[in-house]
Amino acid sequence: MTQLTRRTFAATGLAAVATACAGVPASRGPGVAMKQVPPVIVDPGRVARVVVGLRPYRPTGFRVEREMLGETAVIHNYGHGGGGITLSWGTAHLAVEEGWDPNVKDYAVMGAGIVGLSTAMLLLERGANVTIYAKALSPETTSNIAGGQWWPASVYQESMVDDAYRATHVAASRFAFQRFQLLTGPEYGVTWEVNYVLSDEAKRDTPAPKGSPMHEFVVNEREYEPGELSFNAPFAKSFDTMMVDTPYYLRVLERDIRLRGGKIVVQSFDDVAQVAALPESVVFNCTGLGAGALFGDAGIMPARGQLVILQPQEEVDYNIITGKHAYMFGRRDGIVLGGTFQKGNWSLEPSAEDTAMILAENRALFERPMQA
Template identity: 30%
Template sequence: MVVVGGGVIGLTTAVVLAERGRRVRVWTREPAERTTSAVAGALWWPYRIEPESLVGEWSLESLAVYEELAGRPDETGVRLVEGVHGGTRLDSLGPWAARVPGLRPAHAGEWAGTALWARLPLIDMSAHLPWLRKRLTGAGGIVEERVVTDLTAVDAAVVVNCTGLGARELVPDPAVRPVRGQLVVVENPGIATWLTSVDPVSQSPTYAFPQPGGLLLGGTAEEDDWSLTPDPAVAERIVERCAAVRPEIAGARVLAHRVGLRPARHAVRLEREELPGGRALVHNYGHGGAGVTVAWGCARRAAGLAYPAT
């Protein structure tokens, strides 16, 4: 069987299939380190993803996996880190929130105004993606750099489409749209907790994630913007917004600028399509800003669609 797409969704799906005894090849246009997944801030949280009725379970399944992986942070890139979601209320979230360990309203002094405090997985994608690839090859899987122009022409009995934004042209599915995210990486002035202040409909979410390679500051959520070029003016505003919350960020040395295009869709497409000759095409794409958050839950669903129990 072939999994098309080598980002976090494709690699995680391939790992699940390989560890269930399937012979898996991943065909990816570029190495994982150059995918959108590599740019992700990668805090576990269901952000800009639908349908809410399913996302909660996918997210909680993934949370359980990340909590286990956090026991080996140097190997897996996963750490459990405390932080605060500014401007977020428990009653604004779905039923899944009641099952997140330790998620609670922030106390006075922890945040000015309404906020939620939590200890959540924060994933260093520069370590996690290579770890996923190593886990896959350890289970007998193979990763190949190959360009696919026709999913139905892939020579395999089962093909799993994990192409993210690429599905817009490859399926084709015009419902898949980019939501541009720009980040600034600065030298960490000593911040050990993460913070977000996110309006779900805003194009200017504010967040700071302490990662091993620096403090990741964000961000943007610009719909239908395909530009991968960092905008200096946007970068300046990102730093200003973050410094308004954590003044020690002001003046921090800039290490890098990053841009990624989230593969947004009105709902994740997770379904099986029958092809001529008894072959199957399983779609697993459209995860918006929460690919890391739902990766393991969606991977298990995709594996079940690829090889339904008899």
């Protein structure tokens, strides 16, 4: 099958895309011109890999808090659920504000996922000496598997948080939103992309309702008439946000840390006594799901996420959100199809049933709808 590119897409015109797609909505409002969106070719033969990661989910939200182990100050920064990439700079900022001491020069960071790397970078920017201790480095971290869309989704359970946490959540989101904007461009693999919200009913509260503090992060929001877009969905809206090419981004961030003099030591921790024995007197705990057993946090649990990665399609430079299992992120390393959010599931083995479900639900977004 010939792969479409932006160049060939422009040359062949919209008719080629309409042919490649299984169909278009059966009806649209009077005078509404249909916008043809390059379709994703959802075919089992195009599956490049299937990946599974365990998100560190806490119903009460992320934890940024100081704990003393004898003379060692531990600054916890973990439990981001589905928002680890999005909130990484924000909670790193909160943690560094909590743990920074102008009389201390040497700091330790536990964990080399995106939260640990972001925390280390902010410390280095303040002139600190930083050593990262981690049992796994990129590409073996959970962060490498993350989809990478900027939006703090599935971070907490609404009934389990109070107004103080919500305010902290917004503050972390704001700092991260601004920081990622400074990194947009090819060097870090961060790009602005359109996100289409597809649904069976109007989703006016997605990604955040007007009047909500989170609505300040909703950029270029618009709603579409039925049939205005070439998706198989009765309702559609869109907003713009950033997309982080996580495998690439993590490599560059780790490079920057090393260039600034940061050290990385491969080391795991079996108990808090080993943490207290570190030579640094201030330690930032960014161990994600591992913080549960290490620091006795019974409130953290895995949220198993399985993704199906299709071969890349250069012309697919948008994302899809449905509010169900199906979602799609167009990345240069492949088309990311999601996905699952299975709380309490520790399995890292890909499930054939989950793969079939992900392919079927995403394929349906591009198939010919039933006639009205």
